[in-house]
Amino acid sequence: xxxxxxxxxxxxxxxxxxxxxxxxxxxxxxxxxxxxxxxxxxxxxxxxxxxxxxxxxxxxxxxxxxxxxxxxxxxxxxxxxxxxxxxxxxxxxxxxxxxxxxxxxxxxxxxxxxxxxxxxxxxxxxxxxxxxxxxxxxxxxxxxxxxxxxxxxxxxxxxxxxxxxxxxxxxxxxxxxxxxxxxxxxxxxxxxxxxxxxxxxxxxxxxxxxxxxxxxxxxxxxxxxxxxxxxxxxxxxxxxxxxxxxxxxxxxxxxxxxxxxxxxxxxxxxxxxxxxxxxxxxxxxxxxxxxxxxxxxxxxxxxxxxxxxxxxxxxxxxxxxxxxxxxxxxxxxxxxxxxxxxxxxxx
Amino acid sequence: xxxxxxxxxxxxxxxxxxxxxxxxxxxxxxxxxxxxxxxxxxxxxxxxxxxxxxxxxxxxxxxxxxxxxxxxxxxxxxxxxxxxxxxxxxxxxxxxxxxxxxxxxxxxxxxxxxxxxxxxxxxxxx
Amino acid sequence: xxxxxxxxxxxxxxxxxxxxxxxxxxxxxxxxxxxxxxxxxxxxxxxxxxxxxxxxxxxxxxxxxxxxxxxxxxxxxxxxxxxxxxxxxxxxxxxxxxxxxxxxxxxxxxxxxxxxxxxxxxxxxxxxxxxxxxxxxxxxxxxxxxxxxxxxxxxxxxxxxxxxxxxxxxxxxxxxxxxxxxxxxxxxxxxxxxxxxxxxxxxxxxxxxxxxxxxxxxxxxxxxxxxxxxxxxxxxxxxxxxxxxxxxxxxxxxxxxxxxxxxxxxxxxxxxxxxxxxxxxxxxxxxxxxxxxxxxxxxxxxxxxxxxxxxxxxxxxxxxxxxxxxxxxxxxxxxxxxxxxxxxxxxxxxxxxxxxxxxxxxxxxxxxxxxxxxxx
Numbered sequence: 001x002x003x004x005x006x007x008x009x010x011x012x013x014x015x016x017x018x019x020x021x022x023x024x025x026x027x028x029x030x031x032x033x034x035x036x037x038x039x040x041x042x043x044x045x046x047x048x049x050x051x052x053x054x055x056x057x058x059x060x061x062x063x064x065x066x067x068x069x070x071x072x073x074x075x076x077x078x079x080x081x082x083x084x085x086x087x088x089x090x091x092x093x094x095x096x097x098x099x100x101x102x103x104x105x106x107x108x109x110x111x112x113x114x115x116x117x118x119x120x121x122x123x124x125x126x127x128x129x130x131x132x133x134x135x136x137x138x139x140x141x142x143x144x145x146x147x148x149x150x151x152x153x154x155x156x157x158x159x160x161x162x163x164x165x166x167x168x169x170x171x172x173x174x175x176x177x178x179x180x181x182x183x184x185x186x187x188x189x190x191x192x193x194x195x196x197x198x199x200x201x202x203x204x205x206x207x208x209x210x211x212x213x214x215x216x217x218x219x220x221x222x223x224x225x226x227x228x229x230x231x232x233x234x235x236x237x238x239x240x241x242x243x244x245x246x247x248x249x250x251x252x253x254x255x256x257x258x259x260x261x262x263x264x265x266x267x268x269x270x271x272x273x274x275x276x277x278x279x280x281x282x283x284x285x286x287x288x289x290x291x292x293x294x295x296x297x298x299x300x301x302x303x304x305x306x307x308x309x310x311x312x313x314x315x316x317x318x319x320x321x322x323x324x325x326x327x328x329x330x331x332x333x334x335x336x337x338x339x340x341x342x343x344x345x346x347x
Numbered sequence: 348x349x350x351x352x353x354x355x356x357x358x359x360x361x362x363x364x365x366x367x368x369x370x371x372x373x374x375x376x377x378x379x380x381x382x383x384x385x386x387x388x389x390x391x392x393x394x395x396x397x398x399x400x401x402x403x404x405x406x407x408x409x410x411x412x413x414x415x416x417x418x419x420x421x422x423x424x425x426x427x428x429x430x431x432x433x434x435x436x437x438x439x440x441x442x443x444x445x446x447x448x449x450x451x452x453x454x455x456x457x458x459x460x461x462x463x464x465x466x467x468x469x470x471x472x473x
Numbered sequence: 474x475x476x477x478x479x480x481x482x483x484x485x486x487x488x489x490x491x492x493x494x495x496x497x498x499x500x501x502x503x504x505x506x507x508x509x510x511x512x513x514x515x516x517x518x519x520x521x522x523x524x525x526x527x528x529x530x531x532x533x534x535x536x537x538x539x540x541x542x543x544x545x546x547x548x549x550x551x552x553x554x555x556x557x558x559x560x561x562x563x564x565x566x567x568x569x570x571x572x573x574x575x576x577x578x579x580x581x582x583x584x585x586x587x588x589x590x591x592x593x594x595x596x597x598x599x600x601x602x603x604x605x606x607x608x609x610x611x612x613x614x615x616x617x618x619x620x621x622x623x624x625x626x627x628x629x630x631x632x633x634x635x636x637x638x639x640x641x642x643x644x645x646x647x648x649x650x651x652x653x654x655x656x657x658x659x660x661x662x663x664x665x666x667x668x669x670x671x672x673x674x675x676x677x678x679x680x681x682x683x684x685x686x687x688x689x690x691x692x693x694x695x696x697x698x699x700x701x702x703x704x705x706x707x708x709x710x711x712x713x714x715x716x717x718x719x720x721x722x723x724x725x726x727x728x729x730x731x732x733x734x735x736x737x738x739x740x741x742x743x744x745x746x747x748x749x750x751x752x753x754x755x756x757x758x759x760x761x762x763x764x765x766x767x768x769x770x771x772x773x774x775x776x777x778x779x780x781x782x783x784x785x786x787x788x789x790x791x792x793x794x795x796x797x798x799x800x801x802x803x804x805x806x807x808x809x810x811x812x813x814x815x816x817x818x819x820x821x822x823x824x825x826x827x828x829x830x831x832x833x834x835x836x837x838x839x840x841x842x843x844x845x846x847x848x849x
Contacts, residue, residue, distance in 0.1 A: 070606070122825035128605040130827055132818030139811035143804055276613070289603075321642075323625060329617030333610050340598035340607040366580050373564075373573025375654065421570050 015338050017285060019331065024346040026310040031318040037180065039308060042190045047305040050261040053203055053254030053280040055301045058248050062292035063211070064243035064325075068282070068336075071130035072275035074115050074139050075251025078107035080141075083256055083265050084164065087173055088152045094250060096174040097260060104252035112248030116241030127289075131275075135286035138272045145267050175263050196261055204249065208294050217242050227256055243308035256316075279334035280304060283339040307331055351469045369458045371423060378402060378418045378425070379455040382410040398429040399437075400458075402413035411460065423447050429458055443470065496820050498800045502781045505813075507794040509785070511570045516787070520670050525702070525785040526659065526778070527676035528741040532734035533758045533777045534683050535727050541691070542723035543703030546759045548608035549593040549724055553621045553731025554751035556586035560737060561655075561745055562627070562646055570654030572662065575740055578655070580693065582732050588740030590728030605769070605821075612755055623747060646747050656743035656846040681732070684774050699723050702769075760784060760813040763820040770824075787812060 009017060014188035030037045054072070061069045082104025089101045111283055115133065122129045155168050168174075210216045221229040222239045230236055257275075259265050282292060285300020312324030350408040371465040374402050378398055378430050378450035381446070384393045388445045389448050400407040410416055446469055448454060489499065509520075519762075532550065539547035560582025564574045565687035593611060627633050628644030638650050660673035690696045702719045709716050735754065740743050762772055764787075765780025778787045788809055795805025 072578055118822060121829065122822050123829055124602075125821065125825035125828070127603065129822045130607075131606060131609065132814055132821060135814035136811055136818045139807055139814055142807040143811065146804055146807070235661060275611075321625065323621070323824065326617050326620040326624065328615060329620065333614035333617060336610045337607060337614050340603055340610065362580065366577060369573040369577040369580065370567070370569060373569035373571055373577060375568040419570075419680045421573070 007170060013342070014067045014300065015335065016115050016214050016286065017209050019284060019307060019335075020303060023306045023310065026306075026314045029314050029318075032312055033316060035313045036098075038190050040313065042192075042315075043309045044189075044302070044306045045197070046193050046261065047309055048302050049193050049200055050128075050258050051254075051278070051281065052200045052301045053257050053343050054251060054274070055281045055297050055304075056200075056204060056207060056294075057250035057254050057280050058278060058287075059207060059292045059294070059297060060219065060243040060246040060250070062282075063223045063239050063274055064219045065226065065290070066240055066243060066287055067127045067130075068279050068339075069130060069247050070117060070127050070146060070275050070279070071134040071137075072247075072278060073134035073271050074111045075108055075248035076255045076274055077137060077141050078111050079104040079252035079255035080261075080265060080267060080271070081107050082252065083259055084155065084168070084267075085167065085172075086149065088150055088156060089292070090152070090174050094121075096172070097256070100174070101253055103128075104256060105249050108249040108252035109245055112245035115161065115248065116244035116285050119244060120240055126192075134275060135148060135272060138269065142268045144240065164267055165268070165269075165336070170259055170265060174260055176260065181187060193261065195258060199257060203253065204294055204297070207250070215239075215242070275333050276336065280335040288339055288342060304332070357362060371420055371450060372462075374450055375419055375421050377453040378420055378427075378448075379415055379453075380407065380410060380418060380427070380458065381415045383413055383415070383457045385457045385460050387460055387465045390465070392457075392463055392465065394459050397432045398458055399432060401428045401430075402426070420448075423449075427456060427461070429461070496521045496764055496765050496816060496821060497779060497783060500787065500816070502762050504783060504786050504790065513627060516670070521781060521789050522668060522785065523672060524659060524741065526781055527673040527680065528738050529758070529785070530680045530777060530781055531737050532731055532754065533762050534559045534680070534687065534774070535730035535734050536758060536762050537687060537727075537774070537777070538690075538723045538730075540767070540770065541703050542720055543564040543695075543706070543770065544720060544723065545605045545769045546608075546762070547724065547727050548605065548612045548755045548759070549590065549597070549795075550731035551612035551751050552593055552615050552760060553728035554735035554754045555585050555615060556582045556589055556728070557735035558582075558739070558745060558747065558751060559585055559623070560732075561739060562623070562638070562650065562747070565638060565650055565652065565654065566633050568654065570658075572658050573657075574655040575658050576737060578736050579733055582736070583729060585614035586729045586732035587725055589813060593719060594724035596718055597718050597724060608810065609755070610642075615698060617754070619751075629786060640649065648747055650745045650747060651744055652739060652743050655740050655810050657741060659737060659740055673741075675790065675844040676741070677841050679737070687774065688816070695722075711790045727840055756813055756817070757784075757793070760816045764816055768820065768824050784813075784816075 025039070027040070030040050049077055051160075057075060058069050058071065059066065079100075082100040082102070085103050086096050086100035089099065092234075115130075119126045121128065148164075150164055154172075155164050156167055157163060211220060218232075218234045219227065219239050220240065221232070222234060222236050222243075225297065226236055256269075281300040281304035282296055283300065284294035284303050285298065287293070287296035287300065308324075311327050312322065315327070316322050316324065370390050380402070382394045382398060384391065386392075389417045391454045397409055397411050399409055400416070400418075402439065405418065405420070405467055407416050409420050424445065426443060426445050428441060428443040431438045431442075446454065446456075451473050453473075454469055456469050457467075488722070491810050505788070532554075535550050535553065536547055539549075557578070560578035562578075563581060564578045569577050579746075593608070596611055597604050597607060612849065624629070624645040626644075627646050628639045633639060633646075638647055639645065640647055657673075659676050659679065660671075662675035663678075665672040665674050698714055698719055699722075701712065701713060702716050709719075731754075739750065761780040762776055762785035764784045765776035765778070767773070767776035767780070775801065789808040791804030791812070795803075795808050
């Protein structure tokens with residue numbers, strides 16, 4: 001019995017188990033600290049739907065051996081461009097949403113392709129190059145947001161300023177378009193965001209199905225055993241680029257879903273650190289730098305968002321102070337550090 | 348092995364001593380300077396005129412009758428110098444006194460008492 | 474059979490130089506354009522340069538030793554900066570002013586810096602080959618811990634007697650603390666004015682001393698050990714060197730130096746942004762070093778100073794140039810940030826690319842040799 005427990009601990013990693021137990025504890029505490037259990041669960045589910053696709057986007061690149069996508073921002077920027085342009089075009093409702101997605105995919109393919117070329121040239125150091133490429137592109141886009149000729153009065157600075165505002169409201173366009181789709185109301189406090197979850201399930205299914213195709217298997221082979229893949233005649237570089245494009249596209253879709261649920265498009269420096277929560281969530285779900293699966297995405301996103309939404313509400317009620325920010329930083333970055341240190345050791 | 352431990356402990360002790368030293372000579376103290384009437388025991392001293400005040404070579408400025416000013420000083424030993432000014436003219440009369448302040452002390456100096464060399468020209472509080 | 478030789482070895486030495494020093498060269502060109510554009514005077518520049526050289530160099534110098542040890546750009550200097558700030562919080566609370574204040578801050582933050590450096594070293598040892606990303610994330614992680622200590626612990630579990638530096642709610646340090654007591658205490662220690670420009674002699678002396686120390690250190694036994702570890706871990710190991718311990722030591726030294734560097738930096742500015750001052754320290758210091766021509770595997774003292782001059786000139790020039798060029802100073806702000814990140818991205822990509830090409834050529838050579846073909 002003891003061996004079995006030790007095995008589980010080694011397999012899952014102590015931090016993950018600690019975090020899981022912590023989350024369970026938080027849930028148990030809810031009624032005792034004056035927080036409603038059902039609204040808490042609701043919060044977690046909503047946030048899960050909001051962030052899930054971004055976490056999902058990391059999977060192709062991990063599988064193809066490109067590591068954790070610290071350059072997620074490129075996909076996010078593609079998504080932002082899609083969102084902003086769709087509003088500029090005054091499209092609303094589902095049409096608006098899908099326009100945004102369509103334009104975003106276009107940009108994502110372009111960005112992803114270039115990004116993939118770069119990563120191929122820097123094999124072995126992808127993660128650190130990706131981080132800074134991601135940062136530079138966000139800062140570069142800051143300049144672009146100021147300069148690009150957008151005209152929609154809902155988006156540019158008031159009083160004749162030029163350039164886009166920092167946050168743009170999606171209300172009236174496609175705010176909650178998915179969330180309200182077949183919305184299920186349970187009791188008076190739970191609003192189940194059916195649309196969002198369905199969409200997430202759809203994308204998850206597509207990714208899962210993809211990896212069962214010939215190309216998907218080839219991609220996984222490239223990541224787990226490059227030489228073997230090469231000997232089978234797989235073009236390693238091509239597969240990597242495809243995986244990067246895939247990741248970028250999914251991320252672009254992911255940020256639009258995020259905005260749909262959140263209600264705001266956040267420009268300028270907001271996306272700067274957005275890669276980290278997604279990566280932390282994936283790692284929390286059991287993935288590592290070289291391995292990731294759909295299971296990791298679902299478990300990880302749920303756990304991570306759970307911690308993120310439960311900690312402030314519960315702990316703040318106990319300690320009467322807002323520690324949530326510090327805890328969020330510690331948990332999310334700590335997870336990443338932990339995952340990065342799992343594999344190699346210097347004796 | 349033992350030698351190493353001894354060296355290390357000595358080093359730490361030295362560093363702590365340096366720390367205490369720095370703390371003491373760097374600690375900021377508040378010194379209030381009054382040019383006010385004061386009664387010490389049975390003798391009353393009155394503030395007659397304006398004085399130009401220096402504390403530790405830092406010019407505090409002119410203190411008129413009844414005025415109070417603040418000087419922030421660091422360390423243990425200090426010197427206060429006052430220069431008499433009667434009717435807007437420097438009379439050339441200078442008085443100086445030295446005083447020491449312990450780590451957490453702040454002080455209030457009374458000029459009339461100081462000039463007359465009364466014992467309680469300075470009042471120290473923790 | 475045609476032999477493909479190393480891309481970087483047989484080419485024209487001129488081109489070789491260009492590739493190695495691509496970053497500083499591009500930078501110099503950029504600046505050459507931007508300076509006249511910004512319309513700032515020469516005197517302004519010299520004054521700014523003097524300030525920045527004396528203020529920032531120490532921090533950047535702290536990056537050199539981990540590079541010697543083969544650990545790349547040490548983002549762990551952020552941890553050193555945090556240690557320094559904790560020291561400063563205490564001396565501000567205790568009201569210790571002047572040079573004693575600054576020295577005392579250095580004294581009490583040293584053990585904290587050593588501890589943090591040791592922790593960072595252990596973590597980085599377990600992330601061999603990924604030191605930079607791990608260091609980067611570690612800095613973020615530590616920031617969370619720092620917040621826990623400074624925003625919640627101080628005034629609470631950690632006694633703070635001066636309530637003016639605490640938040641209104643009674644615990645947690647304020648966002649900005651005035652360091653008036655030690656402001657410019659090192660800079661003005663030995664005052665010298667030439668042509669109206671104040672020269673912080675003491676600070677420059679301290680920096681010069683550090684440079685001398687680093688040069689001397691390289692030649693010591695420990696320095697040699699570190700360099701061997703940096704060259705090749707396996708060779709070092711066969712020579713009996715404890716590679717892990719050496720790496721940890723180099724990070725500890727770097728962290729302590731960064732701690733002092735941050736104190737020197739803040740002493741010049743005179744105010745401390747409790748939660749922001751250390752955030753960009755890592756990025757800017759590393760960007761400056763890379764702009765100076767350093768790479769992940771090689772960084773020298775000249776790199777530091779060339780880097781400070783180039784990088785900070787850009788820093789000063791961008792907002793104005795942005796305003797002249799496009800009419801928005803805000804643009805210059807973003808441009809500055811973009812350049813900082815972009816420089817690092819570009820340098821790292823270039824370095825990774827070169828590394829890969831050399832590896833490829835080594836592999837090809839080895840394979841050709843195996844096939845019995847003589848390699849020249």
